[in-house]
Amino acid sequence: MKIQVLGTAAATSMPLAFCNCDICVRARKIGGKNIRKRSAIVINDELLIDLGPDVINACNMYGIDAGRIRYLLQTHSHSDHFDAGHFVTRWSEYATKNLKHLDIVCSRGTAGDMDRWIKQNESIDLFEKKWQADLNCTLHIVSHGDVIRLGDYEIVAVDSGHDARIEALVYIVSYKGKSVFYGTDMLEIGEEAWKILDGHRFDVVFLDQTYGKGFNAGGHPDAGMVSEYVKTMKRKGITDEKTLVYATHISHEGNATHEEMEEEAGANGYRIAYDGMELLV
């Protein structure tokens, strides 16, 4: 399984557009791994998790042919994870040629929001068969605990608690004996989520670390929570010494430069993801 990390920032990007806090100023100065696009990954060049606003530029930067993407898992519909402007270019009116079929996996609430975002751009109805035929896509509505098989992939949906209105989800993706947990965005790993994770052993884990330790403005975990999750996963055998565990979805509040974050994370048994990172497991 090949995992290409396309972006590792929270909704705000990193550094923030207009911020001159110490972290943002240093991030701009150092550049490199400190410059983060909105979070997304692509597996085996064909399974994208979250069609965010930076995804297509990221694909072009990292040599991923976005025209070959066949599967799209949407965690949720917040604007840093779904860009309707990219999506509507599938419509034949945009003269898109040789469109690959796209299986879309998301919750009902997320699909409803995506449809609304899309309608702000074009008169497309995501739920109508006629439009799905034109866009060459199939919509798979899933809920917490659902397992869906697409090609060689087995996908398990897990409630993230991040937005109950739309049932925001995170996903476990397994492929030919390898397994990744992509855990952004999460409010926390709740009791129901642990029930599903308990039955797995992961090769790669991504966890949401929007905030630094002791600096939690709500809606997402902070570094202290991530450290606890990492310990709990190891104790439960969900991860082992071979598992690659990375924090992603990073904002400036309480976080630091990539190097400083790596040092702190390293002491707690995980690492910090960065844009352009490629994993082969």
Ligand SMILES: [Zn+2]
């Ligand atoms: Zn987000």
Ligand SMILES: [Zn+2]
């Ligand atoms: Zn800042």
Ligand SMILES: [Zn+2]
């Ligand atoms: Zn979100």
